[in-house]
Amino acid sequence: MSVIASTDPRTSGTRAHYTISEVAALTGLSAHTLRWYERIGLMPHVDRSHTGQRRFTERDLGWLAFVGKLRLTGMPVADMVRYAELVREGDHTRDERRELLETTRRDVLARITELQDTLAVLDIKIGHYGTACGGTPS
Amino acid sequence: MSVIASTDPRTSGTRAHYTISEVAALTGLSAHTLRWYERIGLMPHVDRSHTGQRRFTERDLGWLAFVGKLRLTGMPVADMVRYAELVREGDHTRDERRELLETTRRDVLARITELQDTLAVLDIKIGHYGTACGGTPS
DNA sequence: TAAAACGTTGGAGTGCACTCGAAGCAAGTA
DNA sequence: TACTTGCTTCGAGTGCACTCCAACGTTTTA
Numbered sequence: 001m002s003v004i005a006s007t008d009p010r011t012s013g014t015r016a017h018y019t020i021s022e023v024a025a026l027t028g029l030s031a032h033t034l035r036w037y038e039r040i041g042l043m044p045h046v047d048r049s050h051t052g053q054r055r056f057t058e059r060d061l062g063w064l065a066f067v068g069k070l071r072l073t074g075m076p077v078a079d080m081v082r083y084a085e086l087v088r089e090g091d092h093t094r095d096e097r098r099e100l101l102e103t104t105r106r107d108v109l110a111r112i113t114e115l116q117d118t119l120a121v122l123d124i125k126i127g128h129y130g131t132a133c134g135g136t137p138s
Numbered sequence: 139m140s141v142i143a144s145t146d147p148r149t150s151g152t153r154a155h156y157t158i159s160e161v162a163a164l165t166g167l168s169a170h171t172l173r174w175y176e177r178i179g180l181m182p183h184v185d186r187s188h189t190g191q192r193r194f195t196e197r198d199l200g201w202l203a204f205v206g207k208l209r210l211t212g213m214p215v216a217d218m219v220r221y222a223e224l225v226r227e228g229d230h231t232r233d234e235r236r237e238l239l240e241t242t243r244r245d246v247l248a249r250i251t252e253l254q255d256t257l258a259v260l261d262i263k264i265g266h267y268g269t270a271c272g273g274t275p276s
Numbered sequence: 277t278a279a280a281a282c283g284t285t286g287g288a289g290t291g292c293a294c295t296c297g298a299a300g301c302a303a304g305t306a
Numbered sequence: 307t308a309c310t311t312g313c314t315t316c317g318a319g320t321g322c323a324c325t326c327c328a329a330c331g332t333t334t335t336a
Binding site for chain 2: 066069070072073094097098101102104105108109111112114115116117118119121122123125126129130
């Protein structure tokens with residue numbers, strides 16, 4: 001296992017770039033998944049070394065963190081790819097991007113409400129089990 | 139809501155039983171999925187007509203509603219099957235069932251927290267898009 | 277009674293999001 | 307120099323949760 005923070009004399013405190021395995025360790029995604037993300041267009045352009053190896057930047061890490069959040073919402077990968085495309089297309093897609101994010105926001109709110117309803121049902125069920133008053137809760 | 143059986147199954151207010159397509163319409167699940175649920179052991183025993191067609195009861199509908207809630211939590215089907223098995227096994231599994239439900243409850247709470255974090259990130263992003271102060275949010 | 281609609285089964289297929297394998301190139305270590 | 311590790315690509319495989327098919331039996335409707 002290689003040392004992650006090899007201090008490159010040409011750069012200051014912040015790492016200039018990360019190998020794929022470093023990013024895998026940092027994000028919890030597998031190297032396979034990172035390559036797959038790039039292949040399907042879910043990553044912005046990733047730099048390469050002179051020998052063709054990926055060199056992820058801090059910016060890429062930020063993007064991956066954001067993608068991770070989107071993933072938590074249950075957003076399909078295809079929609080994330082769509083968002084990534086819009087980012088690549090430049091400034092004139094700002095409105096569409098904001099709309100996409102706002103739709104996602106509404107979905108997340110709805111999901112939270114749904115989960116809170118479920119929580120209420122679970123509490124009732126658990127309550128039934130707690131009070132040992134006969135019967136067989138199902 | 140405790141009236142269970144009426145004298146005339148065809149005309150009563152509370153239905154004594156439902157066909158698979160009626161249950162599909164009521165639950166939003168497909169008939170295919172209902173049969174699959176039964177096959178994998180996710181349904182308690184479902185009655186059959188004298189010719190072998192399924193006759194779902196109110197009790198089955200209640201169970202399906204609960205399963206629907208569990209599904210919303212993201213609980214794997216295998217775990218739901220486990221719970222169904224415990225119910226079938228009878229009263230001595232009460233404790234295990236309560237534990238399973240309590241674990242699920244904790245998972246749901248964690249999920250809600252996760253989504254609220256994501257919501258915060260989305261709000262920040264959307265805020266960036268809202269204030270047209272240059273730059274290209276990614 | 278005839279046709280349409282609905283039911284049954286086992287098994288195969290689908291879509292998603294990874295996940296892994298094989299073959300080969302490149303860089304660092306003993 | 308040989309070994310080890312890590313990286314590359316393409317393509318195939320995995321696990322989950324359905325989803326559908328074919329062939330045939332049953333029930334309802336006109």
